[in-house]
Amino acid sequence: MNTSEILFRYLPIRISKALHSLPENLLLSIDEIRLRKDSPISATAGRKNLTFDESGRACPVSSAMCATSLEILECVSKLTEGSRYTCDEFIARGFIPLSEGGRAGICGRSDGRGGIGEIYSVSIRLHRLIPDAAKILVREFAERGVRDTLVCAPPAMGKTTFLRSAAFLLSRGEGINPMRVCIADERCEIAPSGTLFGLCDILSGIPKAEAITMLTRTMSPEIIICDEITESEAEAVLVAQSTGVALIASAHCTHPSELIKKGRLGRLVELGVFSLFVTLGDDRKARLPELEA
């Protein structure tokens, strides 16, 4: 199933028809589509946001096609297979995992009990497995040994794709000896189907700090992979590191030096937890920059 087929599966017919009229190369490069109640529908391809009218022609935001509240409801119904209650915990955390991989982020009004009542926006984000995306990292590990690694990139630059590829290559031993890789997949994005076909164990839907601790204690991993790490996971990361487990994580930033300047992930960077950094540029190519002292 290609990305556009996945999108069509979840979108109401009127929106699918408009999307279907977009040029094919553009349609295939769409990473995300966003439906907003009574507001413009937008698609994101790379870093570009695109709005379109009912006939699928690119147009300014002011004349863009809008989604109705019924269409939002229909989309959520399709995302939850007609049973919203099966996704209550995920919805309370702002997303619905897609069975094909990826997630639908949601926004709406709080129900006053920690969940979301009426849903105003749905953002369907698709993920792909690009097996070679993390080849540069695996080569580095093969030559100089496995190290704690931080993948730095702005949003939608392919951090999760990189982590998925790293898990795939390392756990299957592509260019390196196969390793026991565990994934702390809080938002069910790295390995949504629950397998990457290698020596890979996946803990999905559990907060990262908790998942890292559980994996360290129970699965004796050689590498733990987790997405979008923050200061709140510092304790769990330090515990994992003290047991000799290597961590590959990602963070929102354009360069690792930015993290130090802004004091984000302060303790982890200060303590030198990460000794290898990967950056992803606009071209989505991975680079291994040296961190300036």
Next chain:
Amino acid sequence: MNLIGAILISLCSYFFGALLADSEKEKLCTLDALDLLFSDMQRQISSLRTPLYLIFGEFENERLEALGFLPLLRSQRSLQPIWSEAVALLDTDGDIKRELYIFGETLGNLPLDEQLKRIEYCKEIISLSRASLKKSLPEKQKSIKTVCLLIGLMTAIILL
């Protein structure tokens, strides 16, 4: 000859009445089946959070199968468009159908606790209707049969 005709008319009316009385009994069977279905939904959703398409896919009931209710619900995963069509196939009273239509408007689009409350509410309505029909059924069946027989006899007398 006239006498035989009169007896035939009376007998036909009586059997017609018996058929009508049986259809009342079938209404009760439908309500029994709906009660079982809603109990199953309640149990499966509250304890296992089973998706609706699986609940309807696995639920077995001859009455709801025969009416075409379950086969229609199994025909697609998204229930919104077909729930009303499926309810229209039921042979229940208007009040129950109205409640079921309203129930279908939000079926599958609610968080767990609200969904369970709606199921509980609908189940109660079905139970009440079922209890009242069960109570009045023998009386109702008897009067339908009697009225039909009387109509038959009167027709026979007039024709004679």
